[in-house]
Amino acid sequence: MLRLSTDSSSPNSNRPNINQEASELAPRPTSIQDTGIQESVLLELMLKHLLNGGVLTKSQLVKKMGITGGIIQALFDKAKGLAWVENRQSTADGQMRYALSESGDRYAKQASMKSGYRGLVPVPLAQYSTICRMQSSRRNPITFKMLQNALKALVLPNDLLHKIGPALNSSRPILIYGPPGTGKSYLCRNLNATLGDTVLIPYAIAVGTEIIQVYDPQLHHAVDNAIELDQLDLVKGHDPRWIECKRPLRITGGELSAEMLEVQFDSHSRTYMAPIQLKANNGILLLDDLGRQRISAKQLFNRWIIPMEEQRDFLSMQSGEHFEIPFELILLFSTNLNPKELVDDAFLRRLGYKIHFDALDEPLYRKIWFQVCEEQRLSCSEEMYQHLLNDYHLLLEKPLIPCYPRDLLGIMADQISFMELKPVVTKALIAEAWSIYFVQG
Template sequence: MHADAVPQTASFSAGGAARPLAPPSPRTQAETGLPFAFLLDLALKILFNGGQLKLWQLSERMRLPVAVLEPLLAFMRSEHLCEVAKRGAADADISYQLSEAGHARAKTALRKSQYAGPAPVALAAYAAQVEAQSVSGLQVTREAIRQAFSGVVLQEALQDQFGAALNSGRAVLIYGPSGSGKTFIAEHLAQVLGGAVYVPHAILVDDEVIQVFDPLVHRTAAEAGPCAGLDRQRGHDGRWELCYRPVVLTGGELTLAMLDLQFDAHTRFYVAPPQVKANNGLFIIDDLGRQLVSARDLMNRWIVPLDRRVDHYALHTGLKFRLPFDVNVIFSSNLQPADLGDEAFLRRLGYKIHVGAISPEDYRRILEQACAQARVPYAEAAFDYLLQRHRAEERALLACTPYDIVSKLRDRADYFGAPPDMSEERLSWAWHNYFADA
């Protein structure tokens, strides 16, 4: 993919986590990478929705410096699209509103697209920034893995497997029985991804807006302050948000259609699919093989992105283009790798890590943690009883069971208003309610 910006090298924060240099604030319309006509329509739509706006307010809403907007407003005034509604002590305090002609032009622009948020960034600028802050440049250490799993009952050998897998930059398959903790482990691996990255509010492709920033996915970093619209110094481009590396989790609801651009026929703009929102971060596909779409079709969808680190998309206009695919991908499945049935896909998985039954000692430690969390007094006799029930019924020792059993003891105690206890009678009641066939 061609990029008109040179990827920036990583710098380091005081905490030692790698982070890229900030995209510089544009000084002119040309430096935004956006067509003048697009910026004009965006300003008209924002003024249409906002009524009277001061120059600094328009700057904040478009996330562009005043110096970029001044020529735009001068053109709008010369074309009688806007007018001064109220003068202030300084140029930035002047309030603008649309003229009758401006209202008509804004309505036309809104029929084309209702997007009226922060100005997008150019496709080439997005590709360059994603490369500059790539996950492939991260090095996972044993210390970071131990910190991420601090307080978690997980054998060190298994932790080391996951650490090496993340360093490989290859996709990882975690497989094993339901309840073994696969999703829990995958979510903890997100803590290993250090540093912050810049995420654009939107990107522009062939005059079409694709919204990328999602507040449900992207957590803004504490050190990322708001865009200073009146700051004429060449600082950080306000169209980008400084965020922690994203983590996106999808499950059985995933369909092939969800992996394409989501076009809203009413608003007339696109929303990026989950793998784009996950760029420079972690993408977890849970319950592989349990989706509505067949596992073979879903896995075939990932072959090209996993191989070439790019993904292909198409606009409703027919235009095709590429976006970076810069994510650590973790697949989680209850199925054995051989049962997934696609050898070509399995070859592209760098690591296949089994998470299965745990040892009796680990079961005891998890039971102790579950009791502390649920405020249920721990009893060693309860551990012995549960272990005996597992053996008698030939049930594997899975990491989820202690929490699920203890939570039912807590539920019952809260219902009766009595202190919880781990007597055999109560444990048998909880066991029956959990496994149903006991």
């Protein structure tokens, strides 16, 4: 749990483990007080689950709320004292079943009008902040050998690794810029492999009596060994309100808007959803195609001046209540545009690391070309490669951009399949692929 793999084949097998055992980091609460959540919030959540489920057993509520049977029983006792819950006929295996009374039904509906959240019991904001900072990837520095091993499937110049590695270990944002097709986004999408370990992500956090859902199954990939909730086992495993996941990688591009940086309230479901930076905490947030978002680069940097410099962000609820969260992530910006045309020098200085991507030298381009040939199961002679190099790239002054081999050979493979040709790169195939891929005139 939360330990890095010791398998020597793992890209980070030599990376020291700084994470505590999950059960130590987030011990399972055994009382209402241990949850850190107000009793009234727990009661309302339980009543909403009963309203939605009709008649439920204690074990069913354990799974729906992520707290032990002992805590559920304490909530039942309180709800019965208020005449909100009634006993129903037991199941065949002897489990007591519970349902709302008439007054409990009214109260549950009132609670649902105020907040539509029905999920696991949230964790308190203070606990979230503490655990988030303890899981910082920067507590576990990356070395050159680790980065090289993690990205060994990619063809990258060593000088680029020497720039990327220290940037990942720093607390400063990283700007990656250069012409299209030079591998900026591709590299960023693979950087998560260098982190390798797992972290605890809360299903939801509580800010006072309000609840914000954080866990997103499309972003947070839970590990296979997640512990089943068991009301009889009050000791084994970590707090089930936290889900063990791979470190998140959140990618956003032209769809990014100012609203996505703030807590969002869905008036239809009456629930709060976390902004992208909160969901990406303890992982990587990549803002691809900087300068093409619905929010301008200047507005974005103005919004994140404090988070980028102090590693903390300030958010607010619909009620106007403000609160602080950690800004504990690796922040990457990628752009094809000239950075000086996006923001002024003061903002560029705040970015810390600015890494330029450009065309490859011939040996690296060759390596990619023949690597893609192998992947596509195409045969390419040295003569054909030199023909491509001299009669197309050099003659037509096309730089050796990393994306060209995959794109050109992909077109050739399509032509071969369609025309039922032998899987061999020829002059005719090169000419056809080149004319299709590049805009003429």
